[in-house]
Amino acid sequence: MNNNIAFQSVKSLRSMLQRGEITPVELVDTFAERIERHNPQSKAFITTTIDIAREQASQLSRGDLTGSSFAGIPYASKDLFDVQGVRTSAGSRVFHDRIAKKDAFAIAKLRAAQALSLGKTNLHEFAYGATGENEVYGTAVNAYDPTRLAGGSSSGSAAAVAFGLVPAALGTDTGGSVRAPAALNGLVGFKPTLGRIPTSGVVPYCWTLDHVGLMTRTIADCADLLSIVSGYDPSDPASVNRPVENYPEALDQDVSGLRVGIPSNFYYERADDEILEALERVKEYLVANGAKLVPVTFPDMGHSRTVSLTVQMPEALSAHSAYLQERGCLYSADFRAGLALGQCILAEHYVKAKRFIEIYRQQTNRLFDQVDLILTPATPEIAQKVGTVKVTRNGVNEAIGNAITRFTTFFNMTGHPALTMPCAMHTQGLPIALQLVGRYFDEMTVLRAAHAIERSDQFSIPLPKVDA
């Protein structure tokens, strides 16, 4: 039964619970056994809370299990989310003794939905980095090939779902930290519109670019999870007070009539040929099913990474200022170097970068006058070996962290909803993924198109052989 359950969707597990084929306690115990077996290799979890989850599960009645789409369902959260009474380590020695006094917004919503938190997942220290390498808690690895990176910074959340240790997880995404690891591990990764899910109770990396994101096996699970954790929190200045839509309703429609933007610059350049070929097949599918492809030109992306970095590092420095004074020696060397860089950026540089972001937002919004969605590859490369420092493509050397997030970072600056999902397997046995981007607060159209693509057998990929 163990392996049959491990890779089921939330929807399928919910049906089993509601039919009485398994109890919430048995579900917790099944995943707990898998965590014990696979965590030494996957390094997915920093902290587990199995006993608490089992106790909560034991109190759920059959009636409770119909109360929400995640009632009795185990999940995990990146160790930046506060869970009351549990340590939030942020993947760092600096927070080795930080016990959360209350739940983060998203955690409180899941608690109210009677979902069961199995623990806190690994990450790049304080979310600073896209490889997920962590000198304190180890490096979470890829479920399809454990010699390769899971990607980050939400590395443990991706590994936890991909290794079949939980059916869904929360992460954070400041430059692609949910979408990229989801893509590298054959999962759905979704960063909704900036402000759709409050970041209250999440340890900040960069306040104005941080998004809460979701990782699931299926689009339907993603829609259900989004419905639960979305909302408004006045204590989060980025939070937007508008109604939460019934996202699962989006899944009833196909792609017929949708205008899908295909970037003529940046996104289809300097990428693995097999990734580009896979995207061609997605385009063909869209056209064959009634969508219209429309070429779009993005603003000049040449400076976009610099703009993002110029906002990230001063904000990270400000967020960490007090801890640097008190516990500076506990930070890892690479993050301290990044914070030192933040110290040297001038205020004028920061403001100029924020003005560039406003330009990016206006220009990207104008693209959506012509199209309903934009389709890009999720990443230009498949998962790379642990320890890789640079990637060379078409004669260009690029730091691996930059390569992993090259196609995702821009939409953290603009704030548009962006989803990654698998669409093919590479001949090296690793997942290839696409990215769909929508208008502000039009998560429905993103989910609609993603679900239609998912339903086509030609884009399904095999599960990783983690139990072989």
Next chain:
Amino acid sequence: MQKLTKATLTGICAQMASHSWSEEEINELVDPQLGIITGFQDLLNELEQLRKIDLGTTPPAMSVQGADRHE
């Protein structure tokens, strides 16, 4: 713009309000070895290019509340 030197950064950190950075950390900014996102000199060069681009009266980005606006 002159090339950044370690002495310049050391002076800035010593003479302006700053956290305490070690010699190794200042070295890392001048000559990166850890594989951090980018070297400071490269960043400064890029920022100098950005500084020369006139953005008119465009304000800094804020919330996406009411973001349906296009202009």
